[in-house]
Amino acid sequence: MVACTTIMMATTPPSATTSKPTTSSNGSRKKRILVVDDERDITDSIRSALKAHYWVDVGGNSSQALSSYRPGFYDLILLDYRMPSIDGFAFYQQIKRIDSKVKVCFITAYEELQTKITHLKWQNQMSSIFQDDTELPVLKKPFDTATLLAMTSRLLGD
Numbered sequence: 001m002v003a004c005t006t007i008m009m010a011t012t013p014p015s016a017t018t019s020k021p022t023t024s025s026n027g028s029r030k031k032r033i034l035v036v037d038d039e040r041d042i043t044d045s046i047r048s049a050l051k052a053h054y055w056v057d058v059g060g061n062s063s064q065a066l067s068s069y070r071p072g073f074y075d076l077i078l079l080d081y082r083m084p085s086i087d088g089f090a091f092y093q094q095i096k097r098i099d100s101k102v103k104v105c106f107i108t109a110y111e112e113l114q115t116k117i118t119h120l121k122w123q124n125q126m127s128s129i130f131q132d133d134t135e136l137p138v139l140k141k142p143f144d145t146a147t148l149l150a151m152t153s154r155l156l157g158d
Contacts, residue, residue, distance in 0.1 A: 034057050053152075062083045105136075105151060
């Protein structure tokens with residue numbers, strides 16, 4: 001596993017940080033995705049696969065991604081489940097406290113994630129772990145570009 005210690009997140013609106021257009025071919029604003037994974041090859045692959053369709057920022061450190069996060073800026077977060085410092089569930093819970101509308105999809109190679117989600121959904125009857133989310137999608141590593149694009153499109157309503 002190669003750790004990515006830098007975070008590349010927009011701190012200003014996309015038009016001020018890049019020369020690439022921030023609108024899609026039909027003139028609407030490109031939807032914004034934040035990818036948080038400590039494996040640089042994963043974040044680079046996801047960014048490469050999505051950049052033609054979406055505005056994509058990546059973060060390799062969950063603590064920095066959380067501290068730099070701007071509510072209302074991203075439409076979707078693709079979030080690794082197992083990361084050092086702050087794991088995916090802790091990150092999810094903290095993000096949902098400050099931005100309840102952002103959609104989240106977990107990305108993981110670990111089988112136990114689905115069991116944990118099922119258990120937490122059962123607990124959700126007593127608390128608000130999942131805010132208003134009725135589903136927590138999981139993209140299982142390894143995945144191909146077609147699967148990534150299909151999941152992203154479905155979650156963003158494209």
